[in-house]
Amino acid sequence: MPGFRTLDDVNVSGKRVLCRVDLNVPIADGKVTDATRIERVVPTLREIMNKGGALIVLAHFDRPKGKVVPEMSLRPVAAELEKHLGTPVKFVFTDWQSAPSVDVKPGECVLMENTRYHGGEEKNDEGFSKLLASLGDIYVNDAFSAAHRAHSSTEGIAHFIPAYAGRAMEAELKALQLALETPKRPVIAIVGGAKVSTKLDLLGNLVKKVDALVIGGAMANTFLLAYGHSIGKSLAEKDLVDTARHILQAAENAKCAIMLPVDGIVAKEFKAGAASHDYGVDAIPADGMILDVGPMSVDRINAAIDDAHTLVWNGPLGAFEVAPFDQATVAAARHAAKRTKAGKLVSVAGGGDTVAALNHAGVAQDFTYISTAGGAFLEWLEGKPLPGVKALETK
Secondary structure (H helix, E strand, C coil): CCCCEEHCCCCCCCCCCEEEEEEEEEEEEEEECCCCHHHHHHHHHHEEEEECCCCEEECCCCCCCCCHEEEEEHHHHHHHHHHCCCCCCEEEECCCCCCCCCCCCCEEEEEEECCCCCCCCCCCCCHHHHHHHCCCCCEECCCHHCCCCCCCCCCCHCCCCCCCCHHHHHHHHHHHHHHHHCCCEEEEEEEEECCCCCCCHHHHHHCCCCCEECCCHHHHHHHHHHHHCCCCCCCCCCHHHHHHHHHHHHHHCCCCEEEEEEEEEEHHHHHHHHCCCHHHHCCCCCCEEEECHHHHHHHHHHHHHHHEEEEEEEECCCCCCCCCCCHHHHHHHHHHHHHHHHCCCEEEEEHHHHHHHHHHHHHHCCCCCEEEECHHHHHHHHHCCCHHHHHCCCC
């Protein structure tokens, strides 16, 4: 990953600073119910204001598809943003059909209306990009979660005014570089989830980047089929068995060790508290479903974590939402957290289910870095260029 410009590279004093953030937060009855995304960007916003920048915040909310949809307004977010910033936030409504009048002085903050009210936002329309750029002198992108989208407010604007990474974006990019671009080896990746089909590009990229790849979740069942194991009634993508074999061959060619479950927790029904038993993968009963990896597999995973200096994690090892099928994910997550806290492991994890699983295990705060970016994190793991990041690169 090339170098990128940050707030350390610019003097914002007296400048109108357009800062793109992710405020696509859950709202119920007109109030924000989870302010995590707001909390992540507060340091950047405060720094800009404290250094004398006139702050203009840009964000999207939901998918109004180029129309003014009142229930998709960012107006309710302004109050929550004000609370976390500890300073007044003026909300500016606009339908974006022309350049809005924005009255903001150094040290002040305004929040602009939903950028997706304009049909050109998601099309990365040059005219709309220029309109946004006309509002400021400097552009700061602090929305890694939207960096995989080439939209006017995430990429297009950077062609018309100088562009820099905010502190949350900077932290994310540095963590990602540390995990796969310039990692301390050996590197292990844990990839779980339900379907191989959603992670083909990810697996194809990781086998070229890491020293060992742990495959868990229901997607492991497709690989077990590729090895000729019977998996009973377990979820699998039988039409992708040949694809799984190709991935296994690619891993062998790249000298990447593939670790599949050697045992599994099997139940006849998928429900909380269902009777379950540990079986070796060569003895899965015909009427059973593999719903978690077994204790022998966990021991092997933990041993691989012990041998590694860097861990990248995306996806749970089992159906962690339902006990007792959360035990493998919890055990491996806690082991990785312990190694991280001891200074023996750099651990980077991301993806919606992954974050939920690590929170469930009570260790999210103990990993080196947790990405909440979802699609952007996944596309980075897949080795795809992220337009919003590319726009920040030093030339």
